[in-house]
Amino acid sequence: MAETTHIPKASLYYFHGSVWASVPLLALEEKGYGPDEVDLKEVDLAKGENFMPSYLRLNPQGTVPTLVVPLEKTLAPEIESRYKAIQDTKAIVEFLDKSRSVQSRTHTTSTAPAPSLAPATIAFSTLSNQIIELLHSPTADPNALFYMNARSEEELRGLAEKLLPFLRGRRDTLAKLLQDSESGAVQVSEKTRAFWHVKQLAADKFIQVFEEASKSASELSDEAKHRREEFLQSARAAWGGLKDVLLTLHKEVIGPYTLGDQLSIADLHLAAWLSRIAFLAGANASEDGNTVLGKIEAHVGDGFGLPKDFSVAEARRRAGLAATNVDSTERQNKLAAFWDAIKERPSWKKVYASGLH
Ligand SMILES: N[C@@H](CCC(=O)N[C@@H](CS)C(=O)NCC(=O)O)C(=O)O
Structure with missing residues (x-):
């Protein structure tokens, strides 16, 4: 053409x-x-x-x-x-x-x-926006949870190993950009330099904690001990805050998709968000909704569990999935039903072909 x-x-x-x-x-x-x-x-x-x-x-x-x-x-x-x-x-x-x-x-x-x-009615549009806003709110921030996926010293050691190369790569680029802008090799505004500084400080804050992750608490200076405690406390608060987010999603989503039987924009946000939370909880892409949500609940901890009050047969019918031999009284939480529906879609299979992230 x-x-x-x-x-x-x-x-x-x-x-x-x-x-x-x-x-x-x-x-x-x-x-x-x-x-x-x-x-x-x-x-x-x-x-x-x-x-x-x-x-x-x-x-x-x-x-x-x-x-x-x-x-x-x-x-x-x-x-x-x-x-x-x-x-x-x-x-x-x-x-x-x-x-x-x-x-x-x-x-x-x-x-x-x-x-x-797009949602077809004003009521649907309100619900859709509410879900999207919740998923993008600071309490639900999937990137904060990624950096703070450790609530014990042992988990911190594992997390540090995974994230240090990533954080160092970013810090090195920022250091080089700041250096080049100081020497005049790169011309940028003061605003850009201030932005790089903020990002560098943020990366350094994690790097400091992660670089000392292999030391036992007794080997740390008072300052380092304080940094680690502060990190672990923030991480516990971040994961604790997820309980309300998960409960609200379970309550507000109509099921299995946000607006019931029709896939809409909010589901794409929810699919990406839930895939990240599942990944952080140690789940993988081939697992079913009950398994994945079980892992998320266990990872959140403190005996947290979502109510199992949504009919599996109804969820499968609405999602256009084969009924299999589901017992008609079987119930699951709505996020498990959402997972079972979304994971069958070619779009999700393609985006998560190499695993959850
Ligand atoms: N409000 C933005 C947030 C996007 C966002 O936070 N993206 C992350 C990746 S998922 C990012 O680019 N972070 C910048 C960084 O890692 O430096 C949006 O919804 O597009």
Whole structure:
């Protein structure tokens, strides 16, 4: 199709291990976008590529995902292309949802159906926004839980081993960027330098605790002991705070999907969030909902458990799954039902093909 070759493409900046970048990746599959419609550009968070000046020009917060889309009036090949950058998961997914519909002609090779993922009523829209806001709230922050997935000295040693290479990679990039901006090799604003400083301090705070993780408490200086205690306390508080989030999700989600039998935008946020929590709890992608939620409950600890009050048969019927030989009185919690429904979807299988993250 010669006339389409000049149409500037959208680019999705993502990182394979990122929770929130997984949401637009799921959306691309669910909406039936073809590979010729969106370029995927990986930003390696482990190397701190999201802190580079070129990336900060697209997204000053230095976060993934970012969706860069050509502005409509500039599609003619002779006009220099102009782009806008959408810098937040919720807005990106809403944009992807609206940009491909049964009516729209996307000038591409994909003929896949483009179901609407937007809530159909005001009540549904309110519920959807409420769930998305909850998942993106500080109490539910899946990235904070990632850095703080240790509540004992033993767990801290394991976590330090896993996260130190990642954190050091980022700190080295930040140190180099700050050095280059001081020497004048890189020209950036004061605001950017202040941003790098804040990020460097945040990385250093974890690195200090993790670098001493292999020492026993008696080998630590008073200052280091205090740092470790503070870390473990914050981690316990973060995981403790998850109880309310899980209970609210169980209560508010209609089941098995957020809005009942129809997949919608909120489910894509929930899928990525729950996959991260499951990963942190030691679950894996092949396990069923009851197993995964059992692991999450055990990981949260203190005897925490979600009520099992949702009919398994009903959940499977609503999700369009085969009834199998489910006993009609069998009950599970709604997040387990959600997991069983979402894990069967080709979009989820593709995004989590190499495991949970
Ligand atoms: N509010 C943003 C948050 C995105 C976000 O926090 N992304 C994480 C990865 S899941 C990130 O890029 N963190 C930056 C970093 O690791 O330096 C959104 O919803 O897009």
